[in-house]
Amino acid sequence: MQDLAGKHIVLGLTGGIACYKSAELCRLFVKAGATVQVVMTEAAEQFITPVTMQALSGRTVYTSQWDTREPNNMPHINLSREADAIVLAPCSADFIARLVQGRSDDLLSLMCLARPMDRIPLLIAPAMNREMWAHPATQRNLMQVAADGATVLGVGNGWQACGETGDGRMLEPAQLLEDVTAFFSPKLLAGQKVLVTAGPTFEALDPIRGITNHSSGKMGFAIARAAREAGAEVTLVAGPVHLPTPRGVTRVDVLSAQQMLDATTRAAQSASIFVATAAVADWRPATQSEQKIKKDGSGRTPVLHFTENPDILLSVAKSERAQSKKLFCVGFAAESENLAEHAKAKRERKGIPLLVGNIGPLTFGQDDNALLLVDANGVRELPRAPKLTLARELMTEIAARLPDWRV
Numbered sequence: 365m366q367d368l369a370g371k372h373i374v375l376g377l378t379g380g381i382a383c384y385k386s387a388e389l390c391r392l393f394v395k396a397g398a399t400v401q402v403v404m405t406e407a408a409e410q411f412i413t414p415v416t417m418q419a420l421s422g423r424t425v426y427t428s429q430w431d432t433r434e435p436n437n438m439p440h441i442n443l444s445r446e447a448d449a450i451v452l453a454p455c456s457a458d459f460i461a462r463l464v465q466g467r468s469d470d471l472l473s474l475m476c477l478a479r480p481m482d483r484i485p486l487l488i489a490p491a492m493n494r495e496m497w498a499h500p501a502t503q504r505n506l507m508q509v510a511a512d513g514a515t516v517l518g519v520g521n522g523w524q525a526c527g528e529t530g531d532g533r534m535l536e537p538a539q540l541l542e543d544v545t546a547f548f549s550p551k552l553l554a555g556q557k558v559l560v561t562a563g564p565t566f567e568a569l570d571p572i573r574g575i576t577n578h579s580s581g582k583m584g585f586a587i588a589r590a591a592r593e594a595g596a597e598v599t600l601v602a603g604p605v606h607l608p609t610p611r612g613v614t615r616v617d618v619l620s621a622q623q624m625l626d627a628t629t630r631a632a633q634s635a636s637i638f639v640a641t642a643a644v645a646d647w648r649p650a651t652q653s654e655q656k657i658k659k660d661g662s663g664r665t666p667v668l669h670f671t672e673n674p675d676i677l678l679s680v681a682k683s684e685r686a687q688s689k690k691l692f693c694v695g696f697a698a699e700s701e702n703l704a705e706h707a708k709a710k711r712e713r714k715g716i717p718l719l720v721g722n723i724g725p726l727t728f729g730q731d732d733n734a735l736l737l738v739d740a741n742g743v744r745e746l747p748r749a750p751k752l753t754l755a756r757e758l759m760t761e762i763a764a765r766l767p768d769w770r771v
């Protein structure tokens with residue numbers, strides 16, 4: 365997806381092992397539609413060559429403020445004025461300290477200092493050894509650069525090139541792409557707390573087997589990501605799925621419908637928007653065998669009895685918070701036929717302001733989907749598109765409905 369189409373990014377590399385990840389980051393920015401101008405410190409050139417970065421960005425790399433290629437010999441002015449953002453990845457401890465002091469003794473620091481702060485944001489992806497990261501000087505400097513207007517994207521945790529394990533790794537390129545994309549997104553849901561359920565539930569028959577469904581969780585995860593991009597604080601209650609947690613989202617993993625209800629009810633107490641995408645099992649086995657149900661050789665098959673599961677959407681929609689219009693509830697209906705009819709009926713049954721219909725077999729496991737939005741005013745179709753695109757459109761639709769619904 366061309367999430368960064370039309371954006372021009374100055375990608376600044378400073379001296380650290382994580383420069384090897386910057387090659388991939390540059391590629392991802394370009395793939396996402398951005399143009400990328402790479403600027404490197406002298407130390408960064410010890411870790412990766414400008415040739416690699418030039419080949420990946422398709423532009424000659426700048427490393428010196430004395431570069432005579434610019435007619436006015438001021439690359440720090442010219443390159444920074446063109447940028448939609450300066451992204452420092454990796455950003456060394458040393459470079460953070462230089463930013464704090466307002467130093468400008470090389471091209472990249474000079475460019476950061478000379479940038480018009482009101483229109484050219486500075487995003488920082490630190491990378492360093494865990495002791496360097498934990499040092500009070502580094503933490504103090506990070507607080508200062510943030511106070512001076514930079515956005516610090518955080519660090520990862522894990523094995524480090526020095527052989528130690530801990531905080532301070534540079535975030536992975538895909539995570540940085542997600543963060544930079546979110547940074548550019550309009551903050552339509554700023555101040556909102558969004559709760560999303562996603563994926564299937566798993567209703568155990570015995571310790572080995574259970575009943576589940578084909579929901580992949582992709583739609584709900586896309587919604588959680590889109591809500592976070594739109595500036596919301598997001599909690600994602602996820603059934604058993606194998607999907608990475610979207611950046612900046614709090615995830616609660618559950619298995620059964622009852623566990624999903626418990627986690628959702630808790631989170632709903634402070635949420636302002638609830639989007640129920642999970643494909644919750646309608647029934648669960650009435651009893652759960654403590655041991656594996658075995659064949660006994662007689663040819664007889666086990667007889668299963670079922671109990672109805674709690675209706676999570678209905679339960680949240682009937683809560684005091686939803687009834688007093690503090691919680692905007694959005695339901696999803698996965699149908700196999702007569703979508704508009706079923707979706708309208710479900711919206712009324714649940715008493716919610718917005719119901720989103722989709723055709724189950726055409727969405728489960730797929731990367732794209734088509735949605736039908738049903739509210740009190742009628743029906744609107746969002747044509748087939750990637751789930752993330754639809755999720756972003758849905759956030760826009762929700763944001764547009766909130767002011768009228770709340771009065």
Ligand SMILES: Cc1cc2nc3c(=O)[nH]c(=O)nc-3n(C[C@H](O)[C@H](O)[C@H](O)COP(=O)(O)O)c2cc1C
Nearest residue numbers: 378379380381405407408456457458459491492493
């Ligand atoms: C092998 C090696 C690896 C290094 N890795 C890092 C690192 O990951 N993070 C960091 O902040 N500094 C690291 N340093 C130290 C920086 O390269 C050094 O502070 C340098 O002055 C940074 O310059 P710059 O900020 O101008 O790029 C490393 C040094 C060496 C020799």
